[in-house]
Amino acid sequence: MGSTAAPQGVQDGSGADRLGFAAGQVVQEFGWGDDVDDALRSAVEGVIGSELVDEDFDDVTDGVILWWRQDDGDLTDALVDVRAALDDGGLIWLFTRKAGRDGHVGHSEIEEAATTAGLHATSTLAIAADWSATRLGTRSRGR
Numbered sequence: 220m221g222s223t224a225a226p227q228g229v230q231d232g233s234g235a236d237r238l239g240f241a242a243g244q245v246v247q248e249f250g251w252g253d254d255v256d257d258a259l260r261s262a263v264e265g266v267i268g269s270e271l272v273d274e275d276f277d278d279v280t281d282g283v284i285l286w287w288r289q290d291d292g293d294l295t296d297a298l299v300d301v302r303a304a305l306d307d308g309g310l311i312w313l314f315t316r317k318a319g320r321d322g323h324v325g326h327s328e329i330e331e332a333a334t335t336a337g338l339h340a341t342s343t344l345a346i347a348a349d350w351s352a353t354r355l356g357t358r359s360r361g362r
Contacts, residue, residue: 234346235262239310239354240282242268247304249274249297250286254322255314256347282310286350288322294329298336298355311338311355320349329353 240246240263248260248271263284264270272280283301287294301311313329316322326343333339338355346352 234344234352235259235266237344237346238263238266238282238312238352240266242266244281245269245272245276245278246282246284247272247274247276247280247301248284248286249301250288250291250314252286252288254288254349255286256350259314259347259350276304279306280304280309281306282312284312284314286314287324288316289324290322294324294332295335298332298338302336302338302357313353313355314346314350315353317345317349317351326353 244267246263246267251273260271271284283304285297285301287297291297298311298313305311313333315324315329326340330340333355338357341354341356343351343353
């Protein structure tokens with residue numbers, strides 16, 4: 220008998236605790252659309268203890284979630300914009316559609332855009348039924 224249960228954190232938003240956010244942090248959300256994973260959003264809000272702030276928030280934040288699809292425009296420009304919203308050391312999570320889903324963005328495209336924006340991918344997680352999460356960090360300035 221096979222199991223049909225999804226891997227931990229894939230469909231019920233419980234993967235939000237793997238993103239590294241903490242209670243009291245301000246997390247800004249970019250790229251919201253009708254296709255985002257509402258259970259994941261709610262779980263992130265549960266971790267931080269407040270609602271996500273939207274793209275119009277005009278203060279620095281502790282973290283950013285960027286929902287991104289292939290047809291959303293220039294990923295490099297978007298990453299530069301979200302990076303500007305962060306406090307030093309803030310987390311950037313890029314949520315992209317999984318392979319085989321409409322709007323999928325390939326890993327090489329993510330790497331290229333991140334590098335151009337002065338970032339690099341540090342890890343990728345299967346975070347929701349249709350979404351992967353890639354953590355982006357700043358590149359060090361020296362050796």
